[in-house]
Amino acid sequence: MxxxxxxxxxxxxxxxxxxxxxxxxxxxxxxxxxxxxxxxxxxxxxxxxxxxxxxxxxxxxxxxxxxxxxxxxxxxxxxxxxxxxxxxxxxxxxxxxxxxxxxxxxxxxxxxxxxxxxxxxxxxxxxxxxxxxxxxxxxxxxxxxxxxxxxxxxxxxxxxxxPPPRPDSHRHIASSPLQAPEPSLFNDDDLLDIQPQLAERISSSSDDLDKNSNRTMELKTYPEVSAVSRLTSLDSFNVLIHLKAPVASSGQSIGRGQADMPATSLTSRAPVDLVTVLDVSGSMAGTKLALLKRAMGFVIQNLGPSDRLSVIAFSSTARRLFPLRLMTDAGRQQALQAVNSLISNGGTNIAAGLRKAAKVMEDRREKSPVGSIILLSDGQDTYTASAPIGSQSRPDYQSLLPSSVGNAGYKIPVHAFGFGTDHDAASMHSISETSGGTFSFIEAEGVIQDAFAQCIGGLLSVVVQELLVEMECVHPALHLCSVKSGSYPSHVINDARTGYIDVGDLYADEERDFLLSVNVPAVGESSDMTSLVKVRCVYKDPVTKERLTLVGDEVRIQRPQIAGQSVVSIEVDRQQNRLQAADAMAGARAAAEHGDLTGAVSILEGCRRALAETASARAGDRLCVALDAELREMRERMASRRVYETSGRAYVLSGLSSHSWQRATTRGDSTESTSLVQAYQTPTMVDMVTKSHSMLFGRPTPEPLIRRSRSIQVRPQPR
Structure with a gap:
């Protein structure tokens, strides 16, 4: 029965x-x-x-x-x-x-x-x-x-x-009747103080940091040469400012899952508010969307319980699928469910996705110390469809980005990822450059998880915020001729006697190099030394909220009666090579955009020949070797108009983004030629990428990458 x-x-x-x-x-x-x-x-x-x-x-x-x-x-x-x-x-x-x-x-x-x-x-x-x-x-x-x-x-x-599908169901992301309507105000973010005993953890973390002598930045300065004759005056004399961020604290939970994360380490780094803006247009169907979901799963699993995540999907329109939630066990499961619910259809309206991300950031009730947006797209932005044919003007993405955070006015960076060979590289680069983020070119589909891993490896290791580098001339006859700071805003004031550079955030172990150009006057017989400039840094510790000041030594040069043969500082020469290569990349890109691929290749080859004659190249400097390999790769990607349109433009723009911000980006398909240009990759980025490798299709964990110092000499590759 x-x-x-x-x-x-x-x-x-x-x-x-x-x-x-x-x-x-x-x-x-x-x-x-x-x-x-x-x-x-x-x-x-x-x-x-x-x-x-x-x-x-x-x-x-x-x-x-x-x-x-x-x-x-x-x-x-x-x-x-x-x-x-x-x-x-x-x-x-x-x-x-x-x-x-x-x-x-x-x-x-x-x-x-x-x-x-x-x-x-x-x-x-x-x-x-x-x-x-x-x-x-x-x-x-x-x-x-x-x-x-x-x-x-x-x-x-x-x-x-x-129910039977509606005829217009493919036109909007929110067409499903099972989806709840979005609120008019995105102020439903999780509160930051809901974790038990959070104050005690912060206090304990601050005490641990106070005992750590490595939490202080490193500041060094290098004159171009150590001695200049007393009777000689120079109109342009280079001074290098070298900065290095503190190392990651021993308790920092970089690349660790929540299960093995001790409670005392939850606040040993700055919590992150991360908004991911994901392209789910029709071109993302199949393998692309599956790989995107897997990459997002990796991001979700590696965020800590103090981090918050929001997910936005866009095609012809945009929709917030997941509000700003703490990545606790429950929040992580909900985020995974939201990501796995993604379906692909429609066009590519990047502007709609950015507006939604800006709204999430601006409407949130509370703000974590670190805020960032990740944008991924594989198609042409329909926001520019109304622009005149052949027009070089780009849309005003500045108006679409979130407003500044806090009183210091620092932006929320948008780290853009161009996926595949048909994305709008110019728009994606414009968005990242305007916001203070980086642009990465993901050429091979299987690299997307590694690209995300490298990005969050940095975001989860912010140790310096609101960094301001100040320079002041010491000798009364000196003035600042120029400040070469890449994409970082710089200002010269007080009759060119003082200046400063807005740097913003630094990841653990990250390095920055800036070149100043000053005049050197002739001096009297009694002067054996000339003081040029003094430099200091002012920044905030994101964990303790403490304002710190680091003062460097005055930059001085010897003034003998007759100077011997001048030996150029290898550190200064290395950075001059980097800036020269970046200028050549920008010039080659401008020529290629005007249809002059022959001229573009000529610019790149001329730069390679010039770099080969420098002191650092003859010494086998690793950065110089990497620059040569990068220029050679760009030349190959300008072999024809078709090659440049499909991969050359995105590769060059990603390289420019990396050098202008001095921050690692993903470039191309991560082959050996492109992996050489990882002078900006930090140890925490390397650790996170290594972890990503161990999870891809069950591959075994490769040997950890060893990040060498920029001063280590290696044998140059044959050109």
């Missing part, structure tokens, strides 16, 4: 796998109440005994991803949404879809609630989706539960057949 449970599931029309037992007692019914597997009725055949047979043939995957080397068995043991283990009989329902992929019912029901109607693994479209409704909302309880079989007091779990 059939049990009450089997009659109940028959009345509901659900196919629920319940192992047959010899005892259909009330105790066994209660145990069966938390069922272990749920399938769509349309995907399973039933015999007269209502016993489930083998599922129908699964729909082939449309993502193009290769099967994991661990086989399908590992996929069945792990929920693709929350990444937790699925074990029947542990009180968690397991949903098996028509395509044969299984998930925790709680996870997939929440995924559907966010608007997804396809399998997160193979992208197969489902005819029926799981969803949850409160039992109090079921008016016809007697019909739903006619036999009074055991149920959860809070929720009823059912299947819902999807």
């Amino acid at each position: 059939e049990s009450k449970w089997r009659k109940a599931k028959g009345a509901l029309g659900l196919c629920v796998f319940v192992p047959r037992t010899s005892d259909d007692s009330p105790r066994s019914l209660e145990a069966a109440g938390r069922f272990s597997d749920v399938s769509s009725p349309s995907s399973v055949s039933r015999n007269s005994d209502f016993r489930p047979l083998m599922p129908t043939t699964p729909i082939p995957s449309s993502s193009g991803l290769r099967r994991s080397k661990y086989g399908s068995g590992s996929l069945k043991r792990t929920c693709a949404i929350c990444l937790a283990t699925m074990t029947p009989g542990h009180g968690l329902a397991i949903f098996t879809a028509e395509c044969s992929h299984s998930f925790h019912f709680q996870c997939i029901a929440s995924n559907v609630k966010h608007g997804s109607q396809t399998c997160p693994v193979c992208r197969a479209k489902w005819k029926e989706v799981p969803f949850q409704v409160p039992s109090s909302d079921l008016n016809e309880k007697a019909r739903i539960n006619p036999l009074d079989w055991p149920q959860d007091d809070a929720w009823m779990t059912v299947l819902r057949r999807l």
Whole structure:
């Protein structure tokens, strides 16, 4: 005789796998109440005994991803949404879809609630989706539960057949009826002080930092030469300012999962507010979207419980899928569900995505010490569609970016990632340059997770904020001729006697080099030394909020009667080479944009020849070798108009972004030729990229990359 449970599931029309037992007692019914597997009725055949047979043939995957080397068995043991283990009989329902992929019912029901109607693994479209409704909302309880079989007091779990698609459903991200409307004000961010004993943790962290002598920045200055004759006057004499940020503290949770993170380390670094703006246009369908979801999963898993994340998706329009949430266990699971609900359709309106991100940043009730936006797109920006054909003007992205943070007026950087060979590299570079962020070129699809890993490896290690470098001439006859600071704003005031550079944030172990140019006057017979300039740095510790000042030694040069042969400082020569190479890249790009690829190649080759004659190149300096390799790679990507349009422009712009901000960017397909240009990569970036390697398709962890000092000499490569 059939049990009450089997009659109940028959009345509901659900196919629920319940192992047959010899005892259909009330105790066994209660145990069966938390069922272990749920399938769509349309995907399973039933015999007269209502016993489930083998599922129908699964729909082939449309993502193009290769099967994991661990086989399908590992996929069945792990929920693709929350990444937790699925074990029947542990009180968690397991949903098996028509395509044969299984998930925790709680996870997939929440995924559907966010608007997804396809399998997160193979992208197969489902005819029926799981969803949850409160039992109090079921008016016809007697019909739903006619036999009074055991149920959860809070929720009823059912299947819902999807309505036929609307004709215009492909036009908007928010077309799904299962998505809730967005609020008019994005002030629903998680509060920063909800963690227990947060004040005690901050106090303990501050005490630990006070005992750490490495939390102070390093400031060094180098004159171009050590001696200039007394009777000689120079109109342009270079002085190098070298800065190095403090190292990451020993308790810093860089690249560590939450599970092994001690409570005392949660505040040993500056918490981050991160908004990801993701392109889900039609061109992202298949493998691209699958890889983007995997990369976002890596980001989510490596954010700490003090960090907050918001997810925005854009195509023809934009929608906030996930508000600014703390990445606790619950927040992390919700973020993973929101990301896995992404579907691709429509056009590419980057402007709409940026406006939404700016609104999230501006409407938030509280602000974490570090704020940043990650923007990824693989297509041309439709925001520029109305521009005249052939026009070189770019849209005013400044008006789309979030307003400045705090009283110091520092911007929220947008780190832009151009994905593939058809993205709008000029617009993406303009956005990052305007906001103070970097532009990366992801040429190979499989590099996207490494690119994100390198970026968050830096964002999760900010140790210096609101850095201001001040310069002042000491000798009364001196004045500042120029300040070469790349994209960092610089100002010269007081009759060119003083100046300063706005640097902003620095990651742990990050270095910055700035070249000043001053005049050197002739002096009298009694002067053996001439003081040129003095430099100091003012910055804020993002953890302790303390304002710190670092004063460097005065830059002095000897003034002998007759100076011997001048030996140029290798440090100054190295930075002159970097600036010369950056100028050549900018000139070559300008020539290429005007159709003169021959002239562009000539500029690059001329720079290579000039660098080869410098002192640092003859000494085999690593940075000079890397610059030569980069210039050679750019020359090859300007071989034809087609090559330049598909990859050359993005590669050059990514290189310019890296050199102007002196910060690591992803370039091309990360081959050996491009990996040489990682002089700006910090140890925390290297650690995070190494961790990404260990998670990609189950590959073993490679040997950690060793970041060499810029002063180490290596053998130059043949040109």
